[in-house]
Amino acid sequence: MMNFLLDTGVKETMVFGKSLGDVDHTIFKNKFQGLGRSSGIDGILAVNNHLLIAKRMEDKDHPIYILDNEHIDISSRIGVEVxxxxxxxFFADYRIAFDFLKKK
Known part of the structure; x- marks a missing residue:
C-alpha cells in the first residue's frame, strides 16, 4: 500500500523514488520542472499503468511520473510517509466530495 497526497493543482500522478525494476511499461526519461527546484528533477514517465483506488475508481491507461526522491521531502514536513x-x-471521470469536519 502506498500513501498519496491528492493535489487538484497537479494534473499528473507522481511517485517519488520508485525503483525502475517495479515498472513494467513503456518508459521515457525526462527532466521535470517544478517542485521547488529551478534546475528540474530527473525522472521517467511510465505509460499504460493500471491504477485502482478503493476497489471502485480505476484507470487502465494511467501515466505515472516517477521522480528521484533524493530532492523531495514532503514526508518530514507533514509527519506521514508520502x-x-x-x-x-485520475479523477476526471469521478465525482469527489470532501467532508472536512468528518475528515473524509
Missing part, C-alpha cells in the same frame, strides 16, 4: 502525488487527471 509516496507520491495523485493528480487531478
Amino acid at each position: 509516496n507520491g502525488i495523485l493528480g487531478s487527471r
Whole structure:
C-alpha cells in the first residue's frame, strides 16, 4: 500500500523514488520542472499503468511520473510517509466530495 497526497493543482500522478525494476511499461526519461527546484528533477514517465483506488475508481491507461526522491521531502514536513502525488487527471471521470469536519 502506498500513501498519496491528492493535489487538484497537479494534473499528473507522481511517485517519488520508485525503483525502475517495479515498472513494467513503456518508459521515457525526462527532466521535470517544478517542485521547488529551478534546475528540474530527473525522472521517467511510465505509460499504460493500471491504477485502482478503493476497489471502485480505476484507470487502465494511467501515466505515472516517477521522480528521484533524493530532492523531495514532503514526508518530514507533514509527519506521514508520502509516496507520491495523485493528480487531478485520475479523477476526471469521478465525482469527489470532501467532508472536512468528518475528515473524509
